[in-house]
Amino acid sequence: MAKPHRRFSRYLAGISATFLLAVLHAPLTAAEDEPPPWPTCGPYPSSGNYTQNSTYHANIDLLAASLPRNASSSPALYATGSVGDVPDIVYGQALCRGDVANASACESCVATAFRGAQQACPLYKDVMIFYDLCQLRFSNRNFLLDDDYIITTYTLQRSRLVGPQAFDAAVGLLVNATADHAVGDSSRRFGTGEEGFDDKRNPKIYALSQCAPDTTVDVCRTCLRRIIRQLRESFSGRTGGGIFGVWCNFRYEVYPFFSGRPLLQLPQFVESPPASAPPATGGGEKMRNRTVKVLAIVMPTIAVILVIPVVYFFCWRRRRPEADAFLPSTSEDIQHIDSLLLDLATLRVATDDFDERKMLGKGGFGMVYKGVLPDSQEIAVKRLGQTSRQGIGELKSELVLVAKLHHRNLVRLVGVCLEEDEKILVYEYMPNRSLDTIIFDFERKKELDWGKRFKIINGIARGLQYLHEDSQLKIVHRDLKASNVLLDLDYNPKISDFGLAKIFGGDQSVDVTHRIAGTYGYMAPEYAMRGQYSIKSDVFSFGVLVLEIVTGRRNSGSYNTEQDVDLLNLVWEHWTRGNVIELIDPSLSSHPPVDQILKCIHVGLLCVQRKPASRPAMSSVNIMFSSHTVRLPSLSRPAFCIQEVSVNESSTAYSETYPLTEKSTVMSSNEVSITELSPR
Structure with a gap:
């Protein structure tokens, strides 16, 4: 019975892990079939407002005079800048879509975005606004130093509902493919794609993914993964949608909305065929009698099968009360954990089975080891001691908090492992250790x-x-x-x-x-x-x-x-x-x-x-x-x-x-x- 017990423990650990985290950074707004522009006024309310004709207002105008030209003259159609001194300094970021035909179109879009931002969000110090061809943000906060992953979700104009299952699967495949292409594009961080779909009204699906060109591969990949995870939740069965963020965005439609040929062309999407039903072998009355007999046998069996794991689960929980500490206290701590889950086997390989020579330090909670994941990413593995209850509450605090916080001066959580009796948090590795x-x-x-x-x-x-x-x-x-x-x-x-x-x-x-x-x-x-x-x-x-x-x-x-x-x-x-x-x-x-x-x-x-x-x-x-x-x-x-x-x-x-x-x-x-x- 040892092996089934271990497998079931892993299964329960996986269930518990699903209930661990809050929404990493949920969309700030959602709009039904809203045409561009898409503004977000005051993503950080603490940024406050400015007054008409103030120094801050004048600095916005100065930034508006230089940033559009700087973005259009950049090979990546991207620019950042700042104007003024604290406390009236204004930071700005402008990014044009990678398929913009020429520099003048980029400059014109960013200039329009400055005007649109002040009209849609009058007197707000912190504004994000997105157009078809460009995006703009300005703020009194130096958001260029923050990995805040603020995002805004929109169901795009002309979007309509279709049968969700096959269409959602096709969209997910295409959007992930364009995201991978964008991550691999070191100069522009941009990708477009086309995919065939067996539907008379929607014969093809088109998608676009983009990151800010100055993001690293890891930041771009992480950002796109986070927003793509919200596809099914935000756009299930919809023929068009987009999630736009400070550092990355994606969009899909059933018509070609970008310029030029797609950089990726996926083959016709084929849905997995459903299992075929057994042929009928008798008349209606005979079939009904047979069905009743089958149900009389099968239903109690199914009930027993369902009750056994439930009883096992509650017995397991009574034997392992400390595991309850990881269950969330609010309904917010229930989303987006899947991408953070790491296999124990992977971490054992990464750390040479937690070899003492890989140890970076020791604290009241347990040990920290250096490791290397299969994609060559270096990590720090924080492992709670198996025999001690000390630190369980603290580990939960770290898991819930660090997963929600994104700033370049806060350590980044890479993943979590709760298999068997292990409680492990995995962070980015810091080569120079602690101060x-x-x-x-x-x-x-x-x-x-x-x-x-x-x-x-x-x-x-x-x-x-x-x-x-x-x-x-x-x-x-x-x-x-x-x-x-x-x-x-x-x-x-x-x-x-x-x-x-x-x-x-x-x-x-x-x-x-x-x-x-x-x-x-x-x-x-x-x-x-x-x-x-x-x-x-x-x-x-x-x-x-x-x-x-x-x-x-x-x-x-x-x-x-x-x-x-x-x-x-x-x-x-x-x-x-x-x-x-x-x-x-x-x-x-x-x-x-x-x-x-x-x-x-x-x-x-x-x-x-x-x-x-x-x-x-x-x-x-x-x-x-x-x-x-x-x-x-x-x-x-x-x-x-x-x-x-x-x-x-x-x-x-x-x-x-x-x-x-x-x-x-x-x-x-x-x-x-x-x-x-x-x-x-």
């Missing part, structure tokens, strides 16, 4: 000149702003620290480890917990002492990080043997004495940009103020970093730094022997995250 492995290493910190350090500070700030203000969810990370900032090949930072993250409601600003969890040295005092956490708790942690990056010193430890001064107060004392420049990491060049470094120290001290209200929002921090004219607020003495009392090899054993009470405080050293343990 702490470099910035606190005497030799490796020399890799980080000031330019790289400032890029890291900026990237972390942008990622936090996305979490706090710009994403569709309002999220507090609660464990921001150097070891949870990962660095890619070019030292671009990505915030990781969302096991402790919390989602706030729309107007919620503060929450209280009796179970404190986090990391010594980065924890805001109101959270460590009273359990109060908010986005300003993350701001405090960010301030600590900034001071660590500038000085190259850990926040923990003693820097004055007589007074036991921590890093925050050490920096403050040097700041008030006017010699804070002495604390700049000596591994930096002999002539670093002192003014910029002093600004970073000033912002870092602002972020660690004692009162949460005195700490700036991350959007304000980003304005301070990008502007040369903004006056920085005055400072007061920073809050004291919550330090680790003692950490040694027996600390874990202590918590195992003496379980935590409901109001216990759980904190970890800088190297390891130990998150909200449950009593054993």
Whole structure:
């Protein structure tokens, strides 16, 4: 019975996995048979509005004077740009369809899009608009740095309903083929296709797929996969539809809507024939009697077959209560998991069966391994320990949250595996590991000149702003620290480890917990002492990080043997004495940009103020970093730094022997995250 049990466990794991995630990024709008243009006003409501004849309005007009020409003169018919200074800066992106006949048609379409955007969405700072031949977005947010995958779905004009099954299958085949062609087109990221269909009214189907030309193969493929997954949900049985996004789009029709010959020509679609029915062998009455007899035998048998797995399932759930932690709490967590599922066998091959030599690190949840998927993509495999319940809730938080969040300064989730007894999350691999492995290493910190350090500070700030203000969810990370900032090949930072993250409601600003969890040295005092956490708790942690990056010193430890001064107060004392420049990491060049470094120290001290209200929002921090004219607020003495009392090899054993009470405080050293343990 061992093998059937294992197969059924895998089957149940697959069922559970189907119920794990929320909609990764559902369409913002849907319209029935709406002609172009298709506008989306304020995809991020927090972007706000501008006033008539304001500086922002003037900057839109300046961008409208240059962007159409820049797009039309580009070989890929694509351009980005910005005009003005913070807070009135306007970022723009224009993309013409790859089949546009000439440059003048592209320029004319983008110019029309600027006018159409301001007419359809008057006084909105953030607007997306799509025409037949081009798309445009402008915003006060630097969305060019965000992998936000915002999309808009439209059922196109002249679309009508047809028999769904065969037609949907034919459309899916064609759209996926054009998407693959677009991914492989390194210069334009563009593909068109044609497919025959056995229907007098719809003898052929046509499709087009496109990504922004500057997207990588992985980003283009991921973006198109996400929107194509919504085909059946949004357009089942419809003869025309399109999903348009910031970074990719597709469209299909039953008439040729693009110029030139299709780049792909698929053969006539042939539907799989249905199973033939057995021939009749007797009269009507005889057949009815036979049917009754057959049903009398078959129906109880079917009932037994159906009851057995149900009973087995509930018994399995009673034996495995921890698996319930992965079931979603809302109906939103039920869609789009299939593309994230990875086979355990694939991950075993990728990591050489979780070989210790492939291990990247170890945390309270388990191990992280390096692996390589069959398509040569490098991955980091986060594997929860099989025998421990610790970390199950945190793993669920990461799975639900990270799958919804898309920003270039947040680590990207590649997949999930829940086969057998495994609970595994798979992330993109970061070649330069975590920030702490470099910035606190005497030799490796020399890799980080000031330019790289400032890029890291900026990237972390942008990622936090996305979490706090710009994403569709309002999220507090609660464990921001150097070891949870990962660095890619070019030292671009990505915030990781969302096991402790919390989602706030729309107007919620503060929450209280009796179970404190986090990391010594980065924890805001109101959270460590009273359990109060908010986005300003993350701001405090960010301030600590900034001071660590500038000085190259850990926040923990003693820097004055007589007074036991921590890093925050050490920096403050040097700041008030006017010699804070002495604390700049000596591994930096002999002539670093002192003014910029002093600004970073000033912002870092602002972020660690004692009162949460005195700490700036991350959007304000980003304005301070990008502007040369903004006056920085005055400072007061920073809050004291919550330090680790003692950490040694027996600390874990202590918590195992003496379980935590409901109001216990759980904190970890800088190297390891130990998150909200449950009593054993």
